[in-house]
Amino acid sequence: MRRVAAALLALTVGCVLADSAVVTLALPEILVRLHTTVGQVAWVLIAFNLVLAVIVRPAAWFYKKHDAAVLCAVGIAVFAGASALCAVAGSLDVLIIARSVQAVGGAFAVIGSLQLLVEELTERRGTAWWIAAGVFGTAIGPMAGGLLTDAFSWRSIFVVQVPIAVLAVPAALATRRRSGHSRAEAAVDTEKHRVRIRPNIALALLSAALSAALFLFVLLLVDGWRRSPAVAAVTVSVIPLAALLARPLDRTLRSGPLAQTMSGCLLIAGGLTGLALLPSAALAWTIAPQALVGLGLGLTLDPLTLQAMDGRLPHFLHGGWTIAARHAGVVLGLAILTPVFTADLRSAQPPAENAITALVLNAPLEPQDKIAIARGLADRLKQDSGRVPDLHPAFAQLHVSAVEQPAAAQLERDLDRQLERAATHAFRNAFLIGAALALAALLALIPLRRRGGV
Numbered sequence: 155m156r157r158v159a160a161a162l163l164a165l166t167v168g169c170v171l172a173d174s175a176v177v178t179l180a181l182p183e184i185l186v187r188l189h190t191t192v193g194q195v196a197w198v199l200i201a202f203n204l205v206l207a208v209i210v211r212p213a214a215w216f217y218k219k220h221d222a223a224v225l226c227a228v229g230i231a232v233f234a235g236a237s238a239l240c241a242v243a244g245s246l247d248v249l250i251i252a253r254s255v256q257a258v259g260g261a262f263a264v265i266g267s268l269q270l271l272v273e274e275l276t277e278r279r280g281t282a283w284w285i286a287a288g289v290f291g292t293a294i295g296p297m298a299g300g301l302l303t304d305a306f307s308w309r310s311i312f313v314v315q316v317p318i319a320v321l322a323v324p325a326a327l328a329t330r331r332r333s334g335h336s337r338a339e340a341a342v343d344t345e346k347h348r349v350r351i352r353p354n355i356a357l358a359l360l361s362a363a364l365s366a367a368l369f370l371f372v373l374l375l376v377d378g379w380r381r382s383p384a385v386a387a388v389t390v391s392v393i394p395l396a397a398l399l400a401r402p403l404d405r406t407l408r409s410g411p412l413a414q415t416m417s418g419c420l421l422i423a424g425g426l427t428g429l430a431l432l433p434s435a436a437l438a439w440t441i442a443p444q445a446l447v448g449l450g451l452g453l454t455l456d457p458l459t460l461q462a463m464d465g466r467l468p469h470f471l472h473g474g475w476t477i478a479a480r481h482a483g484v485v486l487g488l489a490i491l492t493p494v495f496t497a498d499l500r501s502a503q504p505p506a507e508n509a510i511t512a513l514v515l516n517a518p519l520e521p522q523d524k525i526a527i528a529r530g531l532a533d534r535l536k537q538d539s540g541r542v543p544d545l546h547p548a549f550a551q552l553h554v555s556a557v558e559q560p561a562a563a564q565l566e567r568d569l570d571r572q573l574e575r576a577a578t579h580a581f582r583n584a585f586l587i588g589a590a591l592a593l594a595a596l597l598a599l600i601p602l603r604r605r606g607g608v
Contacts, residue, residue: 160274162318162325163267164283166230168291169315170260171477174203174484175292178372179300179383179390180308187308188246196492199369200485201250205257207481213261214474217269222470226266227326232259234319241312261477263322264288268473270329281463284473289455293394293448296368300387349472352598353462354479359595360419360454361483366426366491366588367393367447370581371440373495378577379435380570389437392444393451400452411457412599418453419596421446423589430585435574450592455480487591495584513572517565519558527565 177184177198185195216225236256243249272280302310368390375386400418428443459476466472514524 156274159325159328160271160280160283162322163226163271163274164287165318166233166322167264167267167284167287168294169318170233170264170291171288172291172295172298173256173260173315174206174295174481175199175368176295176299176311177308178296178369179376179386180303180311181373182376183303183308183383184246184249185377188249190246194246196369196488197250198246198253200488202253202257202260203481203484203488205254206261207478207485209258210261210265210474210477210481214265214468214470216262217265217470218468222266222269222273223326223329225262226270227323229259229262229264229266230319230322230326233263234316234323235259237312237315237319241309241316263319264477265470265474266326269468269470270326272469274329277469281460281469285456285459285463288459288477289397289451290394292364292368292455293397293451296372297387297391297394300372300383300390304382304384304387347466347468347472349475350462350466352601353458354475355598356415356419356595357455357458357462357476358479358483358486359591359598360422360458361480362487362490363422363426363588363591363595364447364451365484365487366585366591367422367429367444369488370491370495370584370588371429371444374577374581378581379574381437385437389440390444392441393448396445396448397452400449401456403449411461412601415454415457415461416596416599418450418457419592419599421450421453423450423592423596425450426585426589426592430582430589432578435571435578454595487588490591491584491587494587495581498580498583501580513565513568518561519565527562 181195181198184198185191188195213229233256236252236259239252240249240256243252268281268284271284274280275283299308299311302308302314372386372390375381375389376383381389425443425446425448428446429440432439432443462476462479463469463472514527517524517527519527
C-alpha cells in the first residue's frame, strides 16, 4: 500500500512539473481556437510558471505548522479542479486564470509530496523518487501534450490530469496516520541548513535556457515549419530519450558531480547553438542538437537538485527553493526569449513578402491567376500578422486549369520553403541567447573558493 501511495504521489509531482511545458505543442492550436497572438498565448506558460515560482516558497512555510498530508491533499484537489477548468476554458483570460490556480494547488502538492515520500520511503529514496518524477515530467511534457493535442484536442491535456490527481488525494490522506516527522523537522536549526546558492542559481539559468528547447523549438516545428502536433511530438521525443541515456553514460564515464553538471551545461549550450544554425527545415538536422540538449538535461537537473537538497532540512523548505529556482528560470527564459523571436519574426516579414512577390511574378501562370494568388496571399499575410502565415488556404481557393495545376503546386512548395527559411532564421537569435544562458549556468557552478553551505 505504501508503494501505491508513493507511486501516485510521484505521478502527481510529474504531472504538476510537466504542466510547465505540457501545453507547448498545443499553443498553436490554442492561438487559433482562442483567437489570440503569439505574445499573448505565451502567458499560458508564463502564468503557470510565474505563480508556481512565487507561491512554492510560502507554501513550504505552511508545512512547518500544519499536517503535511492534509495540506498536500488540498493542494492536489485544487490542482485537479483547476485542470478541469482549463479543459473547459472558452477564452484566453479564463485559461490563464485557471492555469494560475493550477499553479497554486501544484505548489502545495509538490512540496507536500516531497515530505510524504520521505516519510513513506526513506530520506534518500523519497528524495530520489521526487527528483526523478520532476525531471521525467519536465522532459516528457511537450511530447505528451503534442500527442494528446493531435489525437483529440488541446483540452484533452488537462482532462487526463484530473483522474490522476483525484486518485492521489486519498493516497495523500492515507499517509496521515503514519506521518509524524513534518513538525519535528520544523524545529531544525536552519542556520545549520542554509540554502545552497550555487546549484539553485544554476537550476534557474538552465531552466531559462531549456525554455528555448521546450518552447521555442516546438513553436518553430508547429507554427514555423507547419508540422502536425503528432509529428512535432515524435520529433521532440529525442530530448527525453537522450535524457534517459544520460545516467548510464555518466556511470560509464564515472565523472564527479561538478564535472557532470558542467559537462551538461556545455551540452545544452552546444545543442541550442546547433538549433540556431540549422541549414534547413529537414527534421533530420534537428536530431543531433536535440540529443545534446537531452543529454545535458539528464546530466544537470537531477544532480543539481540533489546537490541543493542533500543533507538539508527541512526537506520541504529546500525542495521549495529548487522548484522556485527552476520555474523562476522558465519565466526568465520566456520573458527574455519571447520578445526576441517575435521581434525577429516581424523583421523577417518584409523580406519574406518581397521574396513571395518575386516567386509569384516569376511563376509560369496566367496573369489573372497570379493576381488571384497575390490577393489570397495578401489576405493570409494580413490575417497571420505577427506569426508565420499559413499560405495553403490561398491556393485551396484557387481555380486553375489542369495544365497550370503542376505550376501552382510547385509555387506553393517554393513559397512554403521560403517561409521555412524565414522562420528558421527568425528563431536563431533566441536559440543563441538560450545557449548563452546555459553557459552562464556553467559559470555559476565554478567554485571561486570553498565555503560550507553555499
